[in-house]
Amino acid sequence: MKAHFNRLGIPSVLLLAGAILATGAASLASQGQSGKTLRDLQRAYVETNNNRAAFTAYAQQADKEGYTGAASLFRAAALSEEVHAKAYKRVIGALGGKVQAGITKQARVRSTYRNLEAAANLDAAYTRDILYPKFIKQAEKEQIPDAVKEFKFAKEGDAQLFVLFHDAMVNLNSLRDSKVTYYVCTVCGYTSETSEAECPDCGAGAESYREVR
Ligand SMILES: [Zn+2]
Numbered sequence: 001m002k003a004h005f006n007r008l009g010i011p012s013v014l015l016l017a018g019a020i021l022a023t024g025a026a027s028l029a030s031q032g033q034s035g036k037t038l039r040d041l042q043r044a045y046v047e048t049n050n051n052r053a054a055f056t057a058y059a060q061q062a063d064k065e066g067y068t069g070a071a072s073l074f075r076a077a078a079l080s081e082e083v084h085a086k087a088y089k090r091v092i093g094a095l096g097g098k099v100q101a102g103i104t105k106q107a108r109v110r111s112t113y114r115n116l117e118a119a120a121n122l123d124a125a126y127t128r129d130i131l132y133p134k135f136i137k138q139a140e141k142e143q144i145p146d147a148v149k150e151f152k153f154a155k156e157g158d159a160q161l162f163v164l165f166h167d168a169m170v171n172l173n174s175l176r177d178s179k180v181t182y183y184v185c186t187v188c189g190y191t192s193e194t195s196e197a198e199c200p201d202c203g204a205g206a207e208s209y210r211e212v213r
Pocket of ligand 1: 185186187188189190199200201202203204
């Protein structure tokens with residue numbers, strides 16, 4: 001084989017080998033860096049699916065008890081979680097990972113008041129204050145902007161759900177025999193009580209809202 005020499009007198013084949021090694025090293029480095037955030041995304045995917053299953057079960061219970069307005073809220077919250085789960089799956093795939101088991105925890109269904117309390121304090125407040133701030137910090141460190149963005153959307157979305165769950169606890173009697181309409185942003189999962197012109201979280205247009213009753 002005839003070696004080709006460039007101006008520096010280094011055979012092209014060696015330069016090529018060097019380039020391949022450098023590319024390999026870079027890809028290994030980026031895999032190592034993204035390892036923790038990939039696991040965080042997989043954990044968020046599972047948490048989100050567990051919450052979606054819980055909110056769906058809580059909606060059925062609320063309907064059974066006649067708190068149809070609370071059932072609407074739980075259905076909206078379940079859709080919000082579905083939006084987050086889809087986003088996590090997409091980012092996990094882009095990082096070369098795979099999603100793990102969908103639902104790992106069966107929801108404990110109690111009275112609607114207790115279910116609202118659990119949804120607010122155990123689910124929404126936990127992810128808003130503990131889980132997502134930790135995940136955001138790590139994803140920022142690893143410089144994975146898509147993960148940072150989705151974790152921030154979920155943190156804001158859960159902060160809003162916390163408020164809605166709390167309002168529903170305080171006004172539970174007004175949610176009996178009345179349907180309430182919620183609007184869930186299909187881009188970021190934010191749950192709104194009005195179909196504002198723009199989503200307050202991601203700025204998507206009103207056409208991105210899906211109505212849930
Ligand atoms: Zn949005």
